[in-house]
Amino acid sequence: MKPVARCILTTAIVVGLAGPGAMAQTVTVDTLFDVSDFGGQQRVADLPGADGRVSFREAVAAANNTAGPQTIEFAIPTDEWWLVDDIALLELQWGAFVVRDDETTIDFSTQTDFTGDTNPNGTEVGIYGLEGNGWGTPAIIIDASDCVIRGLGYVWQRGHAISIWGGHRNRVVGCVTTDVEIDPYPDHSAFNVIGGTAPEDGNTLQSVSLVCGADDNLVIGNHVETVFVGASRYCDTSSRNRIGGPTPAERNIISGFGSYSGEGFPIGAGVEVSWATDTLIEGNYIGVNEAGTARVPQTGPVGVDISDSDNTTVRDNLIAGLWVRGRNHYDGRIFGEAVRVNSINRDNLGTVIERNRIGTDHTGLNRIQTRNGIVVSQFTGIYSPHGTRIGGTEPGQGNLIAFCDVVGVGIGPLIEDAEVSGNSIHSNTGLGIDLSTWSGFDGVTQNDPGDGDTQGGNLLQNFPVLTGATSNETAVRVEGSLNSRPSRAYRVEIFANAECDPTGYGEGEVYLGAVEVFTDSQGDADFTVDLAGTLPDGGWVTATATDIAQGATSEFAACLQAETGCVADFNGDGDVNTLDVLTFLNAWNAADPSADIDGDGDVNTLDVLAFLNLWNAGC
Incomplete structure (x- = not known):
């Protein structure tokens, strides 16, 4: 069973979007039992049924069958609560709750207005799956557009807490539950937002999955253990999804991920991108606490794991704390990579890793224990990552990679074209950049005449x-x-x-x-x-x-x-005199780069002024 976190689906209610006469209506759920006994056309006007109560299943059905935007609220009396005494656990006996009507808002947080804050660690409404063989299916399915789910709590005995199977522009906010997935295959679902920038909009989740045709979605402002973006060769790729963003409010705190295999091998990543296109991972804290000052205990050995994908960008993240000890057969071995770029079932193309802090705290000055910084390697000898860029030649593109226990940047033996430019790499125990041979990351590889050796990283x-x-x-x-x-x-x-x-x-x-x-x-x-x-x-x-x-x-x-040295001693004879002026002017007239005294990349009159100032000063 996957643990479930609370979440909130909220959507704006706009009167008139559904056509003439469509009015926004509110339905209040006042029982946790999974019953449906209302008749007629099963619209909002037909509630309640014979029992005089409104169940969540009835509320969803009524919203689906009634034109216009609907809001579902909760006021379940405490004398019905069961199993745990601090939340109302909705029974789920007859299949997932499926929302098919656009502009439906399900606001679980309204239960707090009715009973008060009975659960300081989360929200007041959860779901418990009682359906036989229902563990692999979602609790709530959204197959509509412009819907909002807000404040869902823990979900037991279901495969997913919330699944978006279709539609666009849906939001999941304020939940504390197990997971949210967007899995619209064979269709596509776009412009959905998991979380938000307001303090009350962020979710606390175990996982987020954007798969098989999930395009142009945002995951922002959440606390989440792991995020998966991608697909497989058997369904449509997921494209243009963004995890985090350029502002602190959009930052996800991604930590606590991973598990051990049966043999004790640590597995799992904070963010995994596989078979995806144009994914942006930006501005997140991965592997560390919310303050960016210390490692969060976790088993997963990789911060960001990219494979079999095109044009993934990892930018402006803090990634550290990736240091895990194996168990059982792997006892005594240490694993950990802040960023891993590799290929398994196809070539990985065009990954860009820039402006990140790796192995440090948020200031960049202090160490957070990390095994390896960035590793670009291959999983098999068939496919390989190509066109990986670490840093860049433009100002501000470089990464800070420091304090790693082994290598700062490691390039595997079959990688031919990983560019490492403009970075700050220092204080790593092993090499700052290690081009691996078939012996592994084995230290300095000496030059050879004519550079004919090719059996190693970057040839x-x-x-x-x-x-x-x-x-x-x-x-x-x-x-x-x-x-x-x-x-x-x-x-x-x-x-x-x-x-x-x-x-x-x-x-x-x-x-x-x-x-x-x-x-x-x-x-x-x-x-x-x-x-x-x-x-x-x-x-x-x-x-x-x-x-x-x-x-x-x-x-x-x-x-x-x-x-x-003394710049004014331009001819290098140990004496500053008029010969240096003449030598400089000759170089300046020839536009020789040595005459670029101010180092701005251009030889011009400013260099003459800079040189004369130094010459007049005597050095």
């Missing part, structure tokens, strides 16, 4: 070799070379670090900028790049190389400690 792209680094109050100059495949364009990204990684390679705490290089016929390219920014005293620089056409990024280069 084991070679990293740059840094040969010089100087810094002053405003800029950093880095020199180095790259040996890789011949006659190809690469983007070399430069990073600053307060300390060098213990391995001597990376990590990349502060992204300084990038330079594009083109290898010659031998696969060699030299570079000198001046970047705006500063380094701490004794600071270090490192770099990555990305094959631009392939979209494959290397591990971090060996870090190099920067020397304190």
